[in-house]
Amino acid sequence: MKKVSAILLSFMMVLVLLAGCTGGSKDKQESSSTPAATSNEGTNAETNVYPENGLSKDEKVTIKVGFWESGAGRAWMDLAVKNFTAKYPNVSFDITATPTLETILEPKIASGDDKEMFDLFFPKFSAGGQFERLVEAGKFEPQDDLWERDLPGETGKKLRSVISDDAYEGAKASGYTARVPVGGYTAGLFFDQNLFDQKGWNKNPGTWDEFVALLDQIKADGVIPITFPGVYAGYLTDYVFNLIQFDLAKSNGSFDTYLDNFRNYEGAQYTTEENKEAWNRLYEFGKKGYFPAGVAALNHTQSQMQVLQHKAALVSTGDWVGNEMKESTPADFKWGFMALPATNDADQTIFVNSGVADVGFVIWKEKPDLTKKWAKEFILSLYDFSIQEALATDAGTYPGRLDYGDDPARIGKLQPTQAAVMEYATKHKIQYLSFRRNFGLTSAESGQAGKLVSEMITGVATGKKDPVPVLEQAEKLIQKAIEKDRPKQ
Template identity: 45%
Template sequence: MYSEGLVNATSTTTNMTWRIYMKSYLKAASASLALMFVVSSLAACGSANSSNDQTAANSPSAAGSTSSASAPAEAQVYPENGLPTDQKVTLKVGFFEGGMGREWFDVAVESFKAKFPNVSFDVTSSPTISQVTQTKIGANDDKGMFNLFSGSIPGGIAPYVESGKLESEEDLWNHKAYDGNGKTLKELSFNGSFESSPRTAGNTYAFPISGSGSGLMYNKALFEKNGWDENPKTWSDFLKLSAEIKAAGITPITFPGVYADYITNAFGVPKIYELAEANNTLDQVQTDYHQFNTPYFLAPENIERWNRIYEMGKKGYFPAGLAAMNHTQSQMQVVQGKAAMVSTGTWVENEMKQSTPEDFKWGYMTVPFGDQPDSTKWTTFTPGSGFLIWAAKPDLEKAWSKEFIAWLWNLDNQQQIAEKGGMIPLRSDFADDPARLAKLQSLPSAFLDYAKNNKVKMDSGAADVQLTDPAFEQANKVISEAITQIATGKQDPLPILKEAEEYLKKAIAAQKK
């Protein structure tokens, strides 16, 4: 993409547009030359005709005709992106209308059409848009298929990537933002957003337009009333905070034992990276975790992570009855002041908005695993909510589809996504304007404020490869089923991690066959 008023002549979009234009021009020029040949032949045959014919051949209109055939009219393109202004395009969009709503999307569409009036949108919106998409794919009608669609494809996108049905959007990372002062979307994104974005076969296919953060969400009023530390800088500070909360008769941290993996929202793989960075082993550990190199479950940093949870459990920092709680019940504990913090994601504000008082404010923190106040605080962050692009569409339509996706990164649109959709903006400069930050829901605002005031690195914790053997699922199951026992101090994690490691080795061996 391009900053306002600039043209990046080397961009993928501009080059593609020029090829489209030249292809059309050469066809027109060939037809004109053929016509000139016929006219010239007729003129030669009639050279003995009266002087009126010669006069006609030299008339201004004839000269103009010859001139237009020999030199193309200058292409009319938008200076911001190099795409033609005079070619009307309609983008068919399949829109998933879920928890984010669609108000933010409609605002973005209207501003895009105002800027580029030759582009229009045909939107199909539904909470079950994936079923509509699947039906269209089954019809095998590329013309009737969506240009862009959100939601998901049943069975995942991998088969469609392998068959070339989806367009790669990896190039968008290097496109300039419309309002980014010449910076690319990658340069404007949060530290770790590029690395954390989901990829298939090494490419981005649903370029992220917003994100969700994970960690500990807390009752801000409760913290302020008790004077508790809302930004502990070290692991020791965090343990001190937990002890103070427990001493006040309140559970420090809750999570749903029914869906025990929720604990990884606050104590997930990024905490392993945080420990590795402190141990100067980050590069190796990240490589191992991205590639499923062993030791994996028995990596020293992972053993330390689970041992810390185990020690907190023995001190009673998690609720005794968590095994029976679902996610709504655990979150209600925070709303009701029975627990101080809950391990979940920033989506909780939208999810619980019908159950929280009007003046309730959520706070955000990550669990600091380091020993130094200025050490990096790693947090789970998942970029997402993007649109897939159908590959079997005209090049010009695909170019405009990518332009619209980049348009969603404008600060005004990022604010709409955060304010109306309850998501986290992906622009690292979003929090630079206090007035803009103040308009957000309390949790996106708290997350951005935390990121601004701490040395934060974001990561999704996802691997680069997939293990499909059932033994890998069994390894994860062994861990998941032991979480509540570990978190209540009843189960030493080491035997569980050893068992999971053996299943992982079987899965890796099966994958190599």
């Protein structure tokens, strides 16, 4: 169990809610937003406050929340609100929950009406670089003071002490803490262990040649080796093939420099030899027919269903898939996980995608001070173990607290997909890696470069498009963006 706990502690937590969607809804818990009559004189004014935060018990506040209802669902959020309002009955919530939050957020921001804007929300945008632009414009309330706050019910234990260094650095990368990490995820290739056992397929390839041999065997058995949602083609690159470049850099001894260049936009970005090799391998897989015909039309649930129905062996997705597809998962289906071993060294480090500081609640700066203070109290309340356990049990995500694994009973509440990742980690030398950068690119050229690369994924995966010319074109654009957007010293 110590080994399992250590593995869990190594995860770089942040994001709880990633890819996939469920139904949307709008919830409203009504209460007066008018402060109750209070006395500013005598003992009552001095004692009628909450001792842990000094806020008044009498002033009523309603927090307007924009909640991104992704594949992780909202049960954990409903529990958090229930617990918070029971503890602080003067606070209520007006929640708008939807899987397409960006369609509501972006018009609100564009209108410039701060009164109509959400007080607290997930920064889910369709436009690339929008979060960075809002951070730089100072539109979010800084949450830096939360790091040194005591955790709920744990006097003397600070929030910072239970958050990984990488998550902390990622949260502060923009100069101030616009959001703190609530939970995290891992991503890669998920499959049915029972099918693999039945077919005699290798569940734990340790080298590149073993992985390719596995795909050849699967294809020979009449099953699609790998599927992914062509509608959201980044599932294939971000969660699987983009990790190859770091594997290769690790194997040739240049990993630290390579990662530093990546984080800080130094040197080539798309056209490093390691990245071109990763894309060429994807291209070769496409020419071998390892991906589904018509993959460009598949969405995430359709591609995941192909694995549940044994039409495909592996699906590129995140560990939220078990929660997202639980209603469709057969009783005899057992989730498994693997990542790509990029070299033929059996002792190599295998990199696994991990979300760090990608998603969390932000607070709109132009709001009443009292509302912002209570919004911060709510964010802090999400680190209570009852909510962290709900993230594991109900949302199917890794909780954000590093000390979550200290209790074996809490580990037992992880869902099957998270357990599968942990099982894989016991059999391989793995390193969790986020794709966070130390500053954002907001210039039009950056968006153009990203669009070029994104739009070629399905063409490369079907063996119809050579990736290198596109990477070279994208490199020219991103270098222009870097020149414009690099922070001035």
